[in-house]
Amino acid sequence: MKIDAETKLEIKKFLQEKIEEEKRKVIVRSAYPLTKEEMELIFTLLPFLTKNDLATVVDRTLIAGVIIHYGSKVLDLSVKGRLVNLKGDLYEAY
Amino acid sequence: MEQLGLDPNLLIAQIVNFLLFFYLYRKFIAKPLLEAVDKERREEEKRQKFLERAEKEEEEIAKKRADAENQIKKEATDFLDKTRQEAELVRQEILTEARQEADEVKKKGRTLLVQEKEELYAQLKQKLITLSISIVEMGLKAYLTEDARKKITRNILRSSPHLKVESKNEN
Numbered sequence: 001m002k003i004d005a006e007t008k009l010e011i012k013k014f015l016q017e018k019i020e021e022e023k024r025k026v027i028v029r030s031a032y033p034l035t036k037e038e039m040e041l042i043f044t045l046l047p048f049l050t051k052n053d054l055a056t057v058v059d060r061t062l063i064a065g066v067i068i069h070y071g072s073k074v075l076d077l078s079v080k081g082r083l084v085n086l087k088g089d090l091y092e093a094y
Numbered sequence: 095m096e097q098l099g100l101d102p103n104l105l106i107a108q109i110v111n112f113l114l115f116f117y118l119y120r121k122f123i124a125k126p127l128l129e130a131v132d133k134e135r136r137e138e139e140k141r142q143k144f145l146e147r148a149e150k151e152e153e154e155i156a157k158k159r160a161d162a163e164n165q166i167k168k169e170a171t172d173f174l175d176k177t178r179q180e181a182e183l184v185r186q187e188i189l190t191e192a193r194q195e196a197d198e199v200k201k202k203g204r205t206l207l208v209q210e211k212e213e214l215y216a217q218l219k220q221k222l223i224t225l226s227i228s229i230v231e232m233g234l235k236a237y238l239t240e241d242a243r244k245k246i247t248r249n250i251l252r253s254s255p256h257l258k259v260e261s262k263n264e265n
Contacts, residue, residue: 031243038244041251063234064246077250079234083227090223 023071026054031062031078042066046075 003011026049028034028042034056043049046068059067065078238246 030247032240032247034247035244038247038251041248045251045254060235063231063238064243065250066247077254079246080231083231087223087227090227091220094219094223 024053025071027057027069028054029057029059029062029067029069029078031058031060031064033058034066042068046070 028039030038034042049068049070061080063079063083065081067078067081068075
């Protein structure tokens with residue numbers, strides 16, 4: 001199926017915009033609703049996050065700490081993540 | 095002569111008669127009879143010789159038969175011995191092969207056992223680790239209060255100056 005060049009360009013542009021939009025989205029998952037102070041700490045650690053669309057999600061399974069989803073990247077600062085890492089380390093050790 | 099009671103004419107006639115009888119007997123009776131007897135005797139001798147020859151041949155045949163029987167028995171015995179020896183060799187070979195196969199099976203079995211044991215240990219360790227982590231997780235979830243969670247979160251955020259953002263495919 002042959003696509004018109006102009007249509008092709010428009011679709012490409014639209015997809016790129018969507019990708020950029022996704023990249024700008026940031027989701028912060030925490031075990032409880034974060035306070036302003038805690039959010040400030042996060043922004044101190046990752047200054048570029050202030051420019052993005054931020055969303056917070058409460059996930060009790062994290063026990064404590066946060067997980068930050070930024071585009072295709074993930075920053076796991078949760079207790080659950082550490083336990084998972086510990087499990088992996090123990091597997092490798094024994 | 096007449097005084098003795100002998101008649102010379104009669105005597106002569108009797109002598110002539112006797113001579114004539116003797117001549118005739120000898121020519122027509124004695125000779126064929128003797129020839130017949132002779133012939134009979136010769137026939138008898140022939141039959142006797144034939145019988146002897148037949149007996150001799152019979153003896154030879156019996157001897158040959160006995161020899162042949164002995165030969166057959168000997169060959170049969172040799173054949174049986176040879177067959178027995180070959181059967182014994184085959185039996186030994188089969189036994190050796192069977193023992194080797196049994197040893198291999200034992201060896202494989204031992205190797206398999208060791209492998210299974212190691213796998214079992216590995217599985218057990220993994221389950222133990224998983225269980226331990228789960229217990230810790232459950233304990234933390236049950237034990238930690240809201241304040242404690244907040245304290246931990248703040249400590250984590252404060253003690254993470256240089257952070258590496260891990261790349262993870264969301265899909």
